[in-house]
Amino acid sequence: MMMDDSDDEFVPDDDVPMRQAKPRPAPKKKPAAAPKGRKKKDLPKLTLGRITKIGGSAPPPVPPPKPKAKARAAKAEPPRAPATLKEIYPHCVTTENTNKRFFKECTHFEGHHRLTVSCVATFDNPATHTPLVVTGSDDGLVLVWEPRNGQCIVVLAGHRGWVRCLCTYLDPHHGAAYGGFPRIASGSFDKSVKIWDPLVGGAPIYTIDLPAMATGLLVYVYDKQAYLCLATGGRNEGETTLRIRTMSKEAVIGPPKPNAPPPPKNTTTMLTGHTDMVYGMATFHDRGRPRLVTGSHDNLVKVWDFLTGKELLTLRGHVEGVNCVAAAQNGNKPLVASGAYDCSVGVWDPIKGGGPLLVLMNPGAVVTAVAFFACPKTGKCLLASGQSDRTLRVWDALKGGDYLQQDVLPDKIRAIAPSFDGVHLAVSLGMMYEPERAAVGCWLSA
Numbered sequence: 001m002m003m004d005d006s007d008d009e010f011v012p013d014d015d016v017p018m019r020q021a022k023p024r025p026a027p028k029k030k031p032a033a034a035p036k037g038r039k040k041k042d043l044p045k046l047t048l049g050r051i052t053k054i055g056g057s058a059p060p061p062v063p064p065p066k067p068k069a070k071a072r073a074a075k076a077e078p079p080r081a082p083a084t085l086k087e088i089y090p091h092c093v094t095t096e097n098t099n100k101r102f103f104k105e106c107t108h109f110e111g112h113h114r115l116t117v118s119c120v121a122t123f124d125n126p127a128t129h130t131p132l133v134v135t136g137s138d139d140g141l142v143l144v145w146e147p148r149n150g151q152c153i154v155v156l157a158g159h160r161g162w163v164r165c166l167c168t169y170l171d172p173h174h175g176a177a178y179g180g181f182p183r184i185a186s187g188s189f190d191k192s193v194k195i196w197d198p199l200v201g202g203a204p205i206y207t208i209d210l211p212a213m214a215t216g217l218l219v220y221v222y223d224k225q226a227y228l229c230l231a232t233g234g235r236n237e238g239e240t241t242l243r244i245r246t247m248s249k250e251a252v253i254g255p256p257k258p259n260a261p262p263p264p265k266n267t268t269t270m271l272t273g274h275t276d277m278v279y280g281m282a283t284f285h286d287r288g289r290p291r292l293v294t295g296s297h298d299n300l301v302k303v304w305d306f307l308t309g310k311e312l313l314t315l316r317g318h319v320e321g322v323n324c325v326a327a328a329q330n331g332n333k334p335l336v337a338s339g340a341y342d343c344s345v346g347v348w349d350p351i352k353g354g355g356p357l358l359v360l361m362n363p364g365a366v367v368t369a370v371a372f373f374a375c376p377k378t379g380k381c382l383l384a385s386g387q388s389d390r391t392l393r394v395w396d397a398l399k400g401g402d403y404l405q406q407d408v409l410p411d412k413i414r415a416i417a418p419s420f421d422g423v424h425l426a427v428s429l430g431m432m433y434e435p436e437r438a439a440v441g442c443w444l445s446a
Contacts, residue, residue, distance in 0.1 A: 102394050102405055109150035110440040113137040116430030117441050123168040124420045130330040131419040132425045134184055135441050136163030142186050144198045147443035154201045160348060161190030169219040172226060173249040174381055180398060188212025209270040212239035218281040224291050231279035242271040242278050244309055269309035280325035284334040293336050295322030301338045303350045313353040318342055328372035330381045333399060337383055339367030345385050348395060358400035365389040372417040376423045384425055386413025410440050
């Protein structure tokens with residue numbers, strides 16, 4: 001016989017709890033007989049979905065249900081690459097602007113160069129122990145300035161193209177009583193490097209012919225030997241090179257004398273690793289051993305052994321080409337700074353490597369120059385950076401954060417060089433490819 005149970009209510013078994021609007025209490029069961037000699041212990045009541053702790057404490061809150069995962073898109077979009085170093089290392093910015101003033105006086109020297117002042121350097125006059133400034137321009141001239149009155153005192157003419165890099169050093173073979181006489185090395189787009197005497201003037205002491213245009217140079221003296229680090233660049237294959245060349249005594253001061261032994265041959269070490277033009281160079285010491293730092297438009301900063309040319313570290317983090325680098329010895333700990341097209345300045349540990357210690361942001365302005373200097377009052381390590389928006393900013397090189405001081409200069413900043421006394425900065429200014437504008441340099445005093 002068939003029974004119609006369509007109107008009957010389904011009742012679940014008592015031993016299978018179901019989630020309902022008002023759960024029914026579990027049926028009472030006869031407790032088991034307690035063993036003799038033990039006192040009966042009351043157990044906590046059980047509720048559906050939660051268990052109370054022994055002792056009667058309140059039950060823990062029920063976590064909300066997790067949202068359902070969204071349906072996967074038909075085609076997943078690739079993750080967006082970070083645009084700046086601040087997005088890669090957001091934890092590096094730590095302090096705020098304090099509005100301190102480190103540079104108060106500014107002397108301008110202008111009128112002698114006809115085109116953009118592309119590079120600047122400083123050296124100490126051994127006779128008066130006062131700082132002098134050297135500038136190189138797209139007009140092919142190298143000028144020596146007296147910064148106290150802004151007057152040009154020496155004109156060095158000999159390049160047939162733009163002078164785009166220069167440096168100063170002490171000649172270890174002359175003026176031993178003074179620690180060496182000052183020399184100027186200038187590199188030009190006429191495919192040559194010239195060595196000058198900035199106090200006597202006249203023709204260059206020595207000329208080195210290059211296979212391509214000079215984009216960066218640095219002369220370093222170690223153990224009474226001068227080393228020329230030189231970067232060249234060009235459009236043809238093999239013209240973008242980085243090399244270290246020794247400079248012999250006879251080659252620097254001129255041709256050998258009659259009946260004199262031939263000068264020792266200069267040796268050249270090629271540094272391979274960069275894949276684009278190198279524009280920034282700096283040196284520091286690691287336990288008495290000289291190191292070289294280079295920045296390239298391949299977005300990389302590299303550390304080399306200066307004497308062997310071996311690559312030691314590659315510092316990665318910039319997302320656009322590196323324009324400039326600087327190095328400083330903060331006690332026994334060296335620091336390296338780099339400025340790039342990604343509108344940021346990175347401060348690095350050149351011994352341990354890894355990511356940047358600090359990231360200093362310049363929103364909307366390409367960093368064109370960086371230089372370390374010491375606070376005139378406290379001796380604290382500070383960092384100056386020049387931007388394409390005509391601003392010169394001073395940063396705390398140890399804590400980072402926002403800039404401590406900002407000065408707006410008359411033109412785009414091309415290069416920065418601290419003085420040997422540590423209380424001045426020489427800045428070269430000028431807009432590229434605008435010859436109708438007056439080229440300017442300035443001297444900031446603390």
